[in-house]
Amino acid sequence: MAASRARRHGDWLAARRQREGEAVAAETEFTIGAQAYCSDGFCGEVIRIIFDPAAGAVTHLAVEPKHRPEDGRLVPIDMAESVDGGVRLRCTLAEFGRLDAAEDIEIVQGDSDPSGYNSAEAVQGYGDVGSLGVGGSVSGMSAMGTPMGVPHRLRTVTESVVPVGEAEAGQGDHVYANDGEIGRVHGFLVDPDSHQATHVVLQEGHLWGRKEIAIPMSAVKEVDAGVRLNISKREVEELPPIG
Numbered sequence: 001m002a003a004s005r006a007r008r009h010g011d012w013l014a015a016r017r018q019r020e021g022e023a024v025a026a027e028t029e030f031t032i033g034a035q036a037y038c039s040d041g042f043c044g045e046v047i048r049i050i051f052d053p054a055a056g057a058v059t060h061l062a063v064e065p066k067h068r069p070e071d072g073r074l075v076p077i078d079m080a081e082s083v084d085g086g087v088r089l090r091c092t093l094a095e096f097g098r099l100d101a102a103e104d105i106e107i108v109q110g111d112s113d114p115s116g117y118n119s120a121e122a123v124q125g126y127g128d129v130g131s132l133g134v135g136g137s138v139s140g141m142s143a144m145g146t147p148m149g150v151p152h153r154l155r156t157v158t159e160s161v162v163p164v165g166e167a168e169a170g171q172g173d174h175v176y177a178n179d180g181e182i183g184r185v186h187g188f189l190v191d192p193d194s195h196q197a198t199h200v201v202l203q204e205g206h207l208w209g210r211k212e213i214a215i216p217m218s219a220v221k222e223v224d225a226g227v228r229l230n231i232s233k234r235e236v237e238e239l240p241p242i243g
Helices: 002-025 093-097 233-237
Strands: 028-031 035-038 041-052 057-064 073-076 080-083 086-089 103-109 154-160 167-170 174-177 180-190 197-204 211-216 220-223 227-229
Touching: 028 041, 028 080, 035 093, 041 093, 041 180, 057 086, 057 180, 073 093, 167 180, 167 220, 174 233, 180 211, 180 233
Parallel strands: 035 086, 174 227
Antiparallel strands: 028 180, 035 041, 041 057, 041 167, 057 073, 080 086, 103 154, 174 180, 180 197, 197 211, 220 227
16 A cells, blocks of 8 residues: 555656656756846846736846946846856847836945044044133034034945845845755746746755756745745755755
C-alpha cells in the first residue's frame, strides 16, 4: 500500500513538473540585476520590478545607472524586452531620460550634528559663558543658533517611487514560505502579450548549491517588501528548477 502511494505521488510530481516546465518555457523572464540597453547605448540595470497586485501584472522596471540614483527611471513594461544577456528598451537614451524618475531624492537638514560644530554652544560668547555673561547673545547668529555663513548639516534622503496601489520587488528581498524564509527574489516570469506575471523566480540556496525555481503566482499570497507564499518549504523544493 505504501509503495503504491509513493508511486502515485511520484507520478503526480512528475506530471506537475512537466506542466510547470512547459509553462515556464513559454514566458519571458525579467531578472533583477539584468543589464538594460536603449537603442543607442547602455542605460543601467534593473534594480526593482513593479507589480500590480490587483491586475496580477508587472507594470514597470526600475532601471538605474550604478551609483547614480538621480538618473534612474521607471520603464513601462511594454517598452521592455527580455533578451539574452539583459533587457532591451524600445527607446533612445534621450527618451529614457524623460521617463518618470525611479527614485525620489530630497536634501534635508540633518536631525543632529554629532561634532557639535553647528550647535549654539560651540560659538564663543554664547549662553552662560564668555564675555556676554548669562543669557547673552552673539551678533551674527541665526534664529536656530547657527552662526551666519555656517551651513547646517545636510543629508540626502532617497525613496523608491512606486505607483499608487502597486508593489515592488528588489534585489535581496526575501521569499517566505508559510513555514519560514526559503530564498530571495530573482525576478518574474511574464506573459509576453498580456504582461501577466505567471511565476516568481526564487533564488534558493547558497553560492555552491544555488538554483532558480519558478513559483506559480497561484502560490503567492503577497508581494510587499518581499514575497509571501501560501505553500510550504517542502512544496517549493518539489518544484522544478529553471534550466
